[in-house]
Structures are given as structure tokens and as C-alpha cells.
Amino acid sequence: xxxxxxxxxxxxxxxxxxxxxxxxxxxxxxxxxxxxxxxxxxxxxxxxxxxxxxxxxxxxxxxxxxxxxxxxxxxxxxxxxxxxxxxxxxxxxxxxxxxxxxxxxxxxxxxxxxxxxxxxxxxxxxxxxxxxxxxxxxxxxxxxxxxx
Numbered sequence: 001x002x003x004x005x006x007x008x009x010x011x012x013x014x015x016x017x018x019x020x021x022x023x024x025x026x027x028x029x030x031x032x033x034x035x036x037x038x039x040x041x042x043x044x045x046x047x048x049x050x051x052x053x054x055x056x057x058x059x060x061x062x063x064x065x066x067x068x069x070x071x072x073x074x075x076x077x078x079x080x081x082x083x084x085x086x087x088x089x090x091x092x093x094x095x096x097x098x099x100x101x102x103x104x105x106x107x108x109x110x111x112x113x114x115x116x117x118x119x120x121x122x123x124x125x126x127x128x129x130x131x132x133x134x135x136x137x138x139x140x141x142x143x144x145x146x147x148x
Contacts, residue, residue: 010140021133028126029060033119037063038086042093042123043130045072049097050134085114089123096127 011018032039040061047055071081072090082090088110095103111120 024129028122028129032122032126033116034122034126036061038089039126040064041068041072041082041086042089042126044069045090045093046097046127046130047134048073049094050131050138052134052137055130055134055137088114092123093127093130096124097131 008018011021028034028039029036040059041064043055043060044064067081071079079087088107092103092107092111095107108120111123115123
């Protein structure tokens with residue numbers, strides 16, 4: 001699940017919390033209600049915002065290819081590369097990570113048009129975990145060549 005063992009070395013100072021974090025990741029990746037491709041697109045979009053190098057390079061699903069990555073890097077809300085459901089989730093994820101105050105009722109309506117309540121809640125939780133993980137490793141400089 002992790003792209004590097006560096007976070008594990010940091011998390012060794014709080015092993016029970018680390019195990020809970022990893023269990024939550026396992027829950028999303030192996031028992032989630034969201035499609036693996038959608039989860040991977042969201043993960044990569046948030047990684048580009050948090051600038052988590054390891055997350056940007058890692059691939060958790062072979063259902064996302066180089067064309068998808070290119071389209072993610074220049075995402076426009078009206079991009080036809082992604083399905084309407086993917087667009088709704090990606091717009092939501094981008095706002096969640098970069099401008100949470102901009103999320104309003106039309107965004108939730110767009111999600112409701114494509115996702116069940118359980119899927120929407122999972123999307124929110126997944127966005128929160130990806131944002132937190134990306135920020136944590138960035139602040140810890142967990143993937144830097146030379147630790148501070």
C-alpha cells in the first residue's frame with residue numbers, strides 16, 4: 001500500500017496509530033465501495049496538489065494509464081477524457097484539497113447524480129486520508145533524499 005518504507009520508520013514511534021492508518025488504507029483499497037480506477041484518479045489528483053512525490057509516482061491501479069495521467073495534469077472541469085462520474089469526483093477532490101470553502105450544493109448534487117450516499121461518504125473519507133497523508137509526508141520531508 002505504501003510507496004516507501006520511510007513513513008513506516010517515522011510511524012514506528014506510534015505503532016498502534018500507524019496500524020490503524022494502514023488498516024484504513026486496506027479498507028478502502030480492498031473492501032471499498034468506490035471503483036478502483038476512480039479511487040486511483042482521485043489519489044493522483046490529490047497527490048499533485050499535495051506534491052507528494054512518492055504518491056505521484058506510485059500506481060495503485062493498472063486501470064489508470066499515461067493518457068489518464070496527462071489528462072489529470074491539465075484537468076479542466078469540462079474535460080471529456082473522463083466519464084461524468086469521474087469528472088464530478090475529480091472536481092470534488094480538487095476542491096477538497098485546494099479550496100474546501102468552494103464546495104457547495106451544486107457539487108454535492110453532481111456527486112449524488114453518480115454516486116450512492118455510501119460512495120459519496122467513502123469519497124469524502126478517502127479524500128481526507130489522501131490529503132492528510134500527502135501533507136504529513138511533505139511536512140516530514142519523508143521522501144526527501146537528505147532528511148533535515
